[in-house]
Amino acid sequence: MRDGEQTPGVAFTAKEKIAIAVALDAAGVHQIEAGVPAMGPVEVDVLRRVVAAVERASVVAWCRADRRDVDAAVASGVDAAHLTIPASDLHLRTKLGKDRAWARARIRDCVLDATDRGLRVSVGFEDASRADDGFVIDLAGELRRLGVTRFRWADTVGVANPITLHTRLRALLDAVPGPWEIHAHDDFGLATANTIAAVQAGFTWVSTTVAGLGERAGNAPTEEVAMALRHLLGLPVDLDTAAFRPLARLVAGASRRPVPAGKAVVGDAVFDHESGIHVHGVLRAPATYEPFDPAEVGARRRLVLGKHSGRAAVRHAMDRHGIDAPDEDLEPIVGLVRAHATVYKQPLSSDQLRAMARRVASRRGARPRRG
Numbered sequence: 001m002r003d004g005e006q007t008p009g010v011a012f013t014a015k016e017k018i019a020i021a022v023a024l025d026a027a028g029v030h031q032i033e034a035g036v037p038a039m040g041p042v043e044v045d046v047l048r049r050v051v052a053a054v055e056r057a058s059v060v061a062w063c064r065a066d067r068r069d070v071d072a073a074v075a076s077g078v079d080a081a082h083l084t085i086p087a088s089d090l091h092l093r094t095k096l097g098k099d100r101a102w103a104r105a106r107i108r109d110c111v112l113d114a115t116d117r118g119l120r121v122s123v124g125f126e127d128a129s130r131a132d133d134g135f136v137i138d139l140a141g142e143l144r145r146l147g148v149t150r151f152r153w154a155d156t157v158g159v160a161n162p163i164t165l166h167t168r169l170r171a172l173l174d175a176v177p178g179p180w181e182i183h184a185h186d187d188f189g190l191a192t193a194n195t196i197a198a199v200q201a202g203f204t205w206v207s208t209t210v211a212g213l214g215e216r217a218g219n220a221p222t223e224e225v226a227m228a229l230r231h232l233l234g235l236p237v238d239l240d241t242a243a244f245r246p247l248a249r250l251v252a253g254a255s256r257r258p259v260p261a262g263k264a265v266v267g268d269a270v271f272d273h274e275s276g277i278h279v280h281g282v283l284r285a286p287a288t289y290e291p292f293d294p295a296e297v298g299a300r301r302r303l304v305l306g307k308h309s310g311r312a313a314v315r316h317a318m319d320r321h322g323i324d325a326p327d328e329d330l331e332p333i334v335g336l337v338r339a340h341a342t343v344y345k346q347p348l349s350s351d352q353l354r355a356m357a358r359r360v361a362s363r364r365g366a367r368p369r370r371g
């Protein structure tokens, strides 16, 4: 929720934030990064209300490596603080005018402060994908000894490549075992792939946002990652996957960012089939052209008549709507369906299909038997 809301132009009201947190909690999300308490009293108050509203999930506050941020996290009543330190020299030197020694001292100090104050602490390495792995490994090893419960490896500008990432993260885990989290951005459309690669390398936490909302091209989408973990890696996913589509619409409303029709898992059209070969196959066994049953995410398959339809699809649609026609009429009806789709660029209604069947029947001097 924190990184999702960082999307330029997006600002959730307290009510929206609470509703999204409650929905995430109900869906079984384990931890909700609900906001940035350093933003001031309004955000602290929202965090407090999120903490009160959520029943099962842990609520974590995002903090800079700054004691003032830890103070604000404590004030917000969360059970966990996520402290971020830039890891790359680009971020340290160019952005902050600091060096690695500063980063080490600063994050150590804040970790000790936050743990002393009873918070569970995770640490994020911002821009880790462009950082020196040796520095990240050294620092993580040191911080683990101070009681940090988890590390986040951030691909802040989405430049990781899933193949090389896997090898790189395996080496990281060998050096500093324990819970690591991947936080992947989608600048090159690789956020989900990189997240899956990290899990395959042994990472046990994934940072995601609903429908991939987030800075620039966004983050790894919760629903894509969850379904890929279940179906591609065969891992148990204890989330209510049927909640993904309503969640995406809830977030779309609050962010004023409509869910694209073709968005994996949650898009309106991702369980539609039109092409003749696909519909012919799906009618025999949906698995021919579906990687999982749409019901698993509370969706329904739709067979759409259009420019690429074939006879099997037309016959199926006519049967569904009680329109009878001999086999010899199918080919010309398909022709009319194609022409209609090309002109109107819309799926065909049952009435339009019926009218086409009549037209073809009357051309050969007969009437369709029903309809």
Ligand SMILES: CC(=O)SCCNC(=O)CCNC(=O)[C@H](O)C(C)(C)COP(=O)(O)OP(=O)(O)OC[C@H]1O[C@@H](n2cnc3c(N)ncnc32)[C@H](O)[C@@H]1OP(=O)(O)O
Binding pocket: 003, 006, 036, 038, 039, 040, 063, 064, 065, 066, 084, 085, 086, 096, 126, 156, 215
């Ligand atoms: C990759 C990411 O997503 S990082 C998270 C990004 N999220 C946000 O920025 C949350 C929204 N941010 C805000 O509301 C504000 O930027 C605040 C409240 C955090 C800080 O506001 P301001 O004090 O006005 O600072 P401003 O935004 O101009 O600059 C960022 C400050 O944070 C500091 N900073 C940046 N990252 C870190 C860090 N990880 N640890 C410590 N300090 C940091 C910068 O040095 C700068 O402080 P300075 O002005 O004293 O040099």
Ligand SMILES: O=C(O)CCC(=O)C(=O)O
Binding pocket: 003, 082, 083, 084, 085, 123, 124, 125, 126, 127, 152, 154, 155, 156, 157, 183, 185
């Ligand atoms: O929490 C972190 O360390 C990562 C922050 C972030 O959102 C990013 O680097 O993209």
